[in-house]
Amino acid sequence: MKLENWLFASAAAAPERLALIAGGERLTYSQLEHRAASAARRLAGLGAGRGKRVALVLEGSAEYVVLLHALTKLGAVAVPIDPRLAGGELDSRLELAEAALVIRAVEEVSDAAEREAPLEPRVDQDFPHCVIFTSGTGGSARPVELSYGNHVWSALGSAVRIGVDARDRWLCCLPLHHIGGLAIVLRSAIYGTAVVLERFEAGAIGSLIRSEGVTLISLVGTMLARLLDAGAELDRLRCALLGGGPVQQGLIERALASGVPIAPTYGLTEAASQVTTLAPGEAGRKPGSAGTPILPAEVRISDGAILVRGPNVAAGQIGPDGWLRTGDRGRVDADGHLYVIGRGDEMIVTGGENVSPEEIEQALSEHPAVTEAGVVGREDPEWGEAVVAAVVLKEGASASEPELREFCRERLATYKVPKRIGFVERLPRDAQGKLRRKEISLPRN
């Protein structure tokens, strides 16, 4: 199946609609289309072309979005890479991605001369669109190639679950080298709706939502917590997509109590973003659910592991049985709702029992003195792995280790109760706010 260039199609359907607000610039679809076509000809002058991989090692900006669309017009494959990576790590990614051209500053393109190049009006749905490195909290980053069809199906499934409004403005404060951020830019272009691009800073985001009439936002748990702390009027949104791993239920309840239209979602790079999403308005009725599969994705649990199938899944990541093995663990209830238990590679095996760190973190965070908790396994001669926890206490609150262990004992099976609990000032998290359990270190008590 052939797909029309999504930016061209949206510019044809509604040229005067707002497409992008970023760094003081406001572009309509007609303007964005024009800028992208010009940038495409400049990129062609730099050697970009059909099927060639072009690495974008850039901070988010209006021009970054222009370049992403420009590459689609050449049929070149975008490889967005985190610009904050250290030299060796960056080189290794560029090599893994087999990048033919590397853009490290937007001026490299804007200063280049235009060259006549055929701009692709349509593309086969199986044609590669981009290569994204999975942010994986543990292990090294892997490149995942996503096709145009992967993105379009993801966007359509999201449209049906979350809705689409011509006046939508989706605030993108996730990095563009992350599928969560990139997918906002792509699906907005597919819908013909606007992206508001801004770095995450809790105070600024709050006022941006009001001043720019933002209707949609994508967040991970930590961002949500910070925005609630900062008093951002998230209840003005029509939907706040909440992903990036299981979110502690207390936070969801706090958001619901503030009238935030939370839509928890389970997604991953290999599935071009969302796999399941809870419909806005359903979070109160289905605590802990990450929703049902978006059309036409399928989810199956095999031995506790989450498997995914559908046209949104990267072809290169599919197993011989047709399913993607996500490495995450979960369960599906009778209504088809997915409950994510945790990342498979962070499962703790203690005394032969599988223990999910999230479950214990959840229990600890229910204690009135606890803000958040991180749980890991530590090598132990007796248990294989021993469950240990790092806990952040609320300001001014106090709790002792024995008290918290007793609290866990009332709520968890004995083997799940942490053998040691240490108190820390903060938990290590990555740029997207995801807990980095591998980096948790406990103080000597």
Next chain:
Amino acid sequence: MKLENWLFASAAAAPERLALIAGGERLTYSQLEHRAASAARRLAGLGAGRGKRVALVLEGSAEYVVLLHALTKLGAVAVPIDPRLAGGELDSRLELAEAALVIRAVEEVSDAAEREAPLEPRVDQDFPHCVIFTSGTGGSARPVELSYGNHVWSALGSAVRIGVDARDRWLCCLPLHHIGGLAIVLRSAIYGTAVVLERFEAGAIGSLIRSEGVTLISLVGTMLARLLDAGAELDRLRCALLGGGPVQQGLIERALASGVPIAPTYGLTEAASQVTTLAPGEAGRKPGSAGTPILPAEVRISDGAILVRGPNVAAGQIGPDGWLRTGDRGRVDADGHLYVIGRGDEMIVTGGENVSPEEIEQALSEHPAVTEAGVVGREDPEWGEAVVAAVVLKEGASASEPELREFCRERLATYKVPKRIGFVERLPRDAQGKLRRKEISLPRN
């Protein structure tokens, strides 16, 4: 690709959302799912099953919608047939459709006993969903088989162009044996939004829009004119999809002046409804346009004829070159907007020139004394076909035949000017308000 049963999926995602308002009944998705599963078991008791065609010769009702969904649960193929057809015509359609079971009254199903039957949780996108007879204004009706994938793609393309809101209520006042009506029921089930089913009666529709909070409506030109005449508050809607053939520009302007969010569309049974749709808000900027193709349909003009390609097109209707020949005529502008000139089979050939009746009707309707006009070709020894017109004058207005011919001469090429113009009280139209040009008869002046 496999698709989950759309009703089941929407009931799982948001069971308490309203699904259907019809004949005094209000059903949530959970209730509709339950009713459809029960009806499926009763239909199984009557012999319906996977791949079997089941004719529904029924007036629109809540139970009709239940039966449509029940058939999807059995993998049976729905054949909705106009219940007002005369015996011979009905028999010929039942034979053409190869119906294994014919339902002529909803009680035949509700009175039947349930039988245990496997309810299909998912279906391949290529599996047949229904057989629809094209309403074709001329010639005899042809059966068109549409697949699940045809409907899903149509619904997704429509979602992106028109938007989707969880609170949407789509008023269906087109018959369910017509693709325009059926598609409302199907896409609403796919989105998990509500259908308000009601027979078209201009006065009643107006108050229903207000009392039920209708947000969307599908209309043909005549319905729109009647609703405007009746003072219906169409400006409360977020979109009024306007299809069923080219609509006279004066009517569109009248609607725009009243604040109606008109979205002209070009669609046909063979493409599972919309092919191109003008985004709401664009009608003022692009007069005469039927919009750009909805994702991922393609439109091409060959020798003035409209060709269509895409996953929404019925497989059985595709030519050897992969394109559907619609039989309609049009042009595409530089921005990719489609302008429909007329139905190919009603093109008049006069003195070797092709003349579109719509173009002449449009010119006549611009005369201040004219309400509407119907133009046809009449066998003529001199011209092959002679252009003749039937005109309805506005109440109290008057105009002579020579005056109107002179009016046309100022606006049209000489060979397009009607050789004869007759005055009539009304024009023959079908149930959907489409002009039946074959039935136009001119009075002897």
